[in-house]
Amino acid sequence: MKTRIKELRARFDLTQEGLAKKVGVRRETIVFLEQGKYNPSLRLAHDIARALKSKIDEVFIFD
Amino acid sequence: MEKKLKNLSKRRIYSKLALGILIFLTMTLYLAVSMKDGGDIRPAGIVFIVALALGIGILLNGLKDLKNVEKGLPPEDERSRRIMQVASARAYMLSIWWLLILMWMMDEFGWAPPHPSTVLSAGIAGMALLLAVSWLYTNWKGDIE
Numbered sequence: 001m002k003t004r005i006k007e008l009r010a011r012f013d014l015t016q017e018g019l020a021k022k023v024g025v026r027r028e029t030i031v032f033l034e035q036g037k038y039n040p041s042l043r044l045a046h047d048i049a050r051a052l053k054s055k056i057d058e059v060f061i062f063d
Numbered sequence: 064m065e066k067k068l069k070n071l072s073k074r075r076i077y078s079k080l081a082l083g084i085l086i087f088l089t090m091t092l093y094l095a096v097s098m099k100d101g102g103d104i105r106p107a108g109i110v111f112i113v114a115l116a117l118g119i120g121i122l123l124n125g126l127k128d129l130k131n132v133e134k135g136l137p138p139e140d141e142r143s144r145r146i147m148q149v150a151s152a153r154a155y156m157l158s159i160w161w162l163l164i165l166m167w168m169m170d171e172f173g174w175a176p177p178h179p180s181t182v183l184s185a186g187i188a189g190m191a192l193l194l195a196v197s198w199l200y201t202n203w204k205g206d207i208e
Contacts, residue, residue, distance in 0.1 A: 017134065025140040026131060032142065037205035041141055 002061040005034045008052040023047040072132045080125040086118030110188045117191055150201040154194040161189045 009019055016030045023044065032038040033048070040048065040060075049056045090111055128138035165186060168174055176182050 017136070021135050024137055026136055026138075026143060029140055029142040032205050035205075038142055044141060 001036050001039060001063065003033055003036060004054075004059055004061070005030070005048065005052070008054055008059060012052065014052075019048070019051060022051040069132060069135075072138050073129070076125050076128045076132065076138055079121060079128070083118050083121030083123075083125055086114055087122065090115045090118060110184050113188045113192045117195055120195060146201050147198065150198040151194065153201065154190070154197040157193045157197065158190040161193060162186055165189070 005019070009016070014022075016034075017027050020027045020030045024047070025044065029038065029040075033040060045056050045060055049059045052059060094111055094115075132138055165182065169176075169182070
């Protein structure tokens, strides 16, 4: 799975820590999400997409 | 993070830190007393090293969690809980093998420990070490599918 979290974060000038605080997770979780090494729950995927003002399938790209 | 949740998180972290400090102090004190009396610490040497390393690891982990809470981040989330579940399951399976190996070594090599508590210590220390290694590996790899 690939994600566009890093790209969208940059668009809204959000740090990893800032995004983590917004969605209520640890910074390490954002790091692993960006690396595509962790598949989030539906709830987390929804919260991240909402924080990045995008749709879920615009943020997470399944191969 | 809400104040109530922050205080609850801090209390849990302080308990973790207290545990780490207790393990570290106990092992250091035991080591110092044993060496002072001129005793031979070699038989329990590995257990000491493992327990000391675990105590330090728990302390460092607790301090990292405290730093996260101060920044307004949660000390644990869905990923960290999942990692602990997967790591614990792996460590449980490996621990069964470890205990079997320990028993086999006693039978095969006629290893007669001076006291039953020595075998128990080796078993528990091995299981704790396996959990720590399993957690470190799972956390690093991120392999929790």
